[in-house]
């Protein structure tokens with residue numbers, strides 16, 4: 001079974017303004033006859049949403065936080081993302097593993113090598129499409145690490161994001177972090193882009209909403225995925 005769908009993730013610091021553009025792209029793909037799976041991380045399954053509530057609501061040490069996020073990711077991959085990619089859907093995911101490198105790695109200073117190990121382990125396609133033990137005939141000959149085909153990164157200076165967030169809904173554990181934390185998260189995203197230039201598309205999120213939308217749409221059109 002091959003995963004012939006399209007996997008696109010969306011990243012940026014809190015306040016970067018991803019949401020309207022993700023739903024805009026979902027509408028654009030649907031209008032061209034593509035089945036769309038719209039989802040988010042942490043979350044996307046009943047179990048992963050429970051883990052999300054813990055991660056965003058409770059104080060915990062950095063390793064516990066990273067493990068819960070990757071546990072949520074595995075459940076999401078097994079139950080939502082991999083089946084959708086096998087069906088041939090366009091999967092639009094509001095945040096994925098780059099957020100872990102930016103927030104837990106950059107923001108919290110968590111060990112990047114350990115995050116890479118967890119990434120390889122959790123995103124391996126072994127056992128994803130077969131039984132959980134990985135014993136099924138669908139066990140892949142060569143193990144592949146599932147990652148997005150494209151990551152749209154909404155890059156906004158942390159100072160501008162803070163202005164946008166001020167007065168918004170009650171901030172969660174991350175949104176209430178000081179500016180310095182978001183400077184490190186933004187640096188985490190920049191480092192991640194440097195490591196994966198072929199996958200990342202950087203969007204200047206300080207432009208008007210319409211200009212940002214045009215830029216996002218253009219990235220996907222240039223890939224030949226939307227006309």
Ligand code: TMP
Nearest residue numbers: 014041042069095096099100103174175
């Ligand atoms: P959201 O508000 O964009 O849905 O994201 C939830 C929060 O969780 C956001 O502040 C970023 C944070 N987060 C992490 O710290 N690590 C991760 O791996 C992910 C996916 C999100």
